Amino acid sequence: MRDEKEKKVAVGRRDVLRKIGIGTLSAGATLATPLVGPAQADSETNDEKRKARYTESDHVKTYYRVNRYPS
Known part of the structure; x- marks a missing residue:
């Protein structure tokens, strides 16, 4: 019984690290999206x-x- 728990814990730790890594990547992509705004045309005239x-x-x-x- 004890061997099964140890195996589950070892696999669980690996899964947690993988999920943390994936979660960080997806959170970074989510945060970067709203920062992009619409492009604006240049407001200067040719003389300026x-x-x-x-x-x-x-x-x-x-x-x-x-x-x-x-x-």
């Missing part, structure tokens, strides 16, 4: 896309000077 965005401000000039970039 082409405008200059880089400005050489004082802190940028200081960075260049400290790191010895050629001016």
Whole structure:
């Protein structure tokens, strides 16, 4: 009688580990699904896309000077 219980416990432990692994995978897939939203179109016009965005401000000039970039 005791041998049967030991076998059941050993198999039970393995099943528990398998179920935990599968449960983790399915929970991860379930949590990732709601985070995906609908795609949105770009709201910038062509002129806004082409405008200059880089400005050489004082802190940028200081960075260049400290790191010895050629001016």
